[in-house]
Amino acid sequence: MTRGRPLRGLFGGFLLGICVDLDLIFGGVVKLDSTLLTILPVALLVLGLLLGLWAPLGRSRAAKAARPKHVLPPPVAWPDSAPIEGSTPPPPFGANLGGETPPPPPI
């Protein structure tokens, strides 16, 4: 399964090559008839494709995100006050008031 963006890398590399070409020309770094100006966009096109396929950035973060989270929580001790099997369950809240409305809580 492809994990990167090879097509975007291809076009991105070519675009970068054209921009670097223009920098070299207008900066007067190379002569206008230099072969480098022809090679650079093609080389960066290939480099962009390969880097797009490889996608080296963000691998560790993606690996963490892809890791399944089905690990169980750590076990805890059963509390003493908790009902156990065969015991009588506690009455529901307000059952011991004989049907009267419970007093309002103190303010």
Add this chain to the structure above:
Amino acid sequence: MRLIRILVALAIAALVPMLTATAAHAELKGPCTGTGRILGVTYNPKLQDSVVIPRAGEVHWRGTVTDGAGKRPINGAVKVKLPWPINEITLNGNWGKTSAKYANAGIYTYDLPAVLVGPKFTVFGSHKERAIVCTGTIDVQLAGSKWKNPALIASLLFTVLAVINISLVIRVKDRAI
């Protein structure tokens, strides 16, 4: 992954020498002479490899063929060399007719835009007649600060955007679990 790393290393190793390669020297081959004078300064491809000329001015040009006599067909041009696939463009100077002259001179007035300040042009000239072939090249740059060239500023900005784009492109895709 190992193959990709090797390919990247090879690409870098191939590009660095090309970036640091020295420029070819100017020259004038054949039994000809050719000079240009701009604002009192004379430029000669036999003596100079590269020249810096004003952005606007008048070129007082002169060319001679040292051998030969009589009327004969001649052919020649002055061109600027460009990278593939354009290769070259002919400037305002080409000739292809019969002539009895063995020397010629004239004035060529030019006024070039600011976006051409900075690039190094290779100007190439040739002249052919009978058994004579003369060729000459010289590197020409326009005088002025390249940092005032709007095209350089724009291209640097676009390069920054292109680098940001590449850094986003080479990130691994987020996958739904």
